[in-house]
Amino acid sequence: MHILVANDDGILAPGLRALAMAMREFGSVTVFGPEENQSANGHRKTISKPLRVNEVHLDDSLTAYSADGSPADCVALAVLGIVKKPIDLVVSGINRGANMGQDLTYSGTVAAAFEATIQRKPAIAFSLDNHSLNADYSGAAEIAKRVVQTVINNGLPPMTLLNVNVPNLAYPDIKGFKITREGMRQYRDRLDERFDPVGRPYYWIGGDVPLGDITVEGTDIWAVHNGYTSITPIQLDLTAHTLIDSMREWHF
Ligand code: MN
Numbered sequence: 001m002h003i004l005v006a007n008d009d010g011i012l013a014p015g016l017r018a019l020a021m022a023m024r025e026f027g028s029v030t031v032f033g034p035e036e037n038q039s040a041n042g043h044r045k046t047i048s049k050p051l052r053v054n055e056v057h058l059d060d061s062l063t064a065y066s067a068d069g070s071p072a073d074c075v076a077l078a079v080l081g082i083v084k085k086p087i088d089l090v091v092s093g094i095n096r097g098a099n100m101g102q103d104l105t106y107s108g109t110v111a112a113a114f115e116a117t118i119q120r121k122p123a124i125a126f127s128l129d130n131h132s133l134n135a136d137y138s139g140a141a142e143i144a145k146r147v148v149q150t151v152i153n154n155g156l157p158p159m160t161l162l163n164v165n166v167p168n169l170a171y172p173d174i175k176g177f178k179i180t181r182e183g184m185r186q187y188r189d190r191l192d193e194r195f196d197p198v199g200r201p202y203y204w205i206g207g208d209v210p211l212g213d214i215t216v217e218g219t220d221i222w223a224v225h226n227g228y229t230s231i232t233p234i235q236l237d238l239t240a241h242t243l244i245d246s247m248r249e250w251h252f
Helices: 014-026 071-082 100-106 108-116 138-154 220-225 241-247
Strands: 002-006 028-036 052-058 065-069 089-096 121-126 160-166 177-179 185-195 202-211 229-235
Touching: 002 014, 002 108, 014 028, 014 052, 014 089, 014 121, 014 138, 028 071, 028 229, 065 071, 071 089, 071 108, 089 108, 089 138, 100 108, 100 160, 100 185, 108 160, 121 138, 138 160, 138 229
Parallel strands: 002 028, 002 089, 028 065, 089 121, 121 160, 177 229
Antiparallel strands: 052 065, 160 229, 185 202
């Protein structure tokens, strides 16, 4: 078993290191992460500039590379030939902060898993519900081992991936696993206008950490709020299948 470990928080992120070290018990591990933090970059593909790859020393037991591209670029670079040994599984994370509900459309962590799936590799994205810079990833790393072993045992269908969110609890306090669906995020973004030294406006889009609807049972947000690890199966087919039949009656 050869596992590729990617992320969006950058090659030096502690969550990436924790995931890579945990994966060693399944076989060989190669790490491929972006040089810098690429959080909320989504599934960006670099096509208008060349990419540079550097070998990085993270641990004597790991082969690691970084690139000056997006998380998805890193996975593509690895699978398309930078990494010579065939890759059996791609894991992404452990992200600093949860990726739930509509975060999935922004998340570079999930995008790395999407890219793996497009490259026909089974993939799992891992996120820890803790935004702090000194978050403890040890419990989430144990969870990652359980999830990876279960996926190795059961396999994943093509064009699907697993999005895993771990509550911010010590490992013994995590209540178990819930198979979930995407919940509803409540973003609190606002536009912050400032002015540069010559008086021209510039803008920040930002605000407080998003909330989520914790009342709807069965969602990722509900599960993590209640102390469970959330596992959401995600498919790349974004079609709104339930609309197809009724839209055929719309007479375009
Ligand atoms: Mn991130």
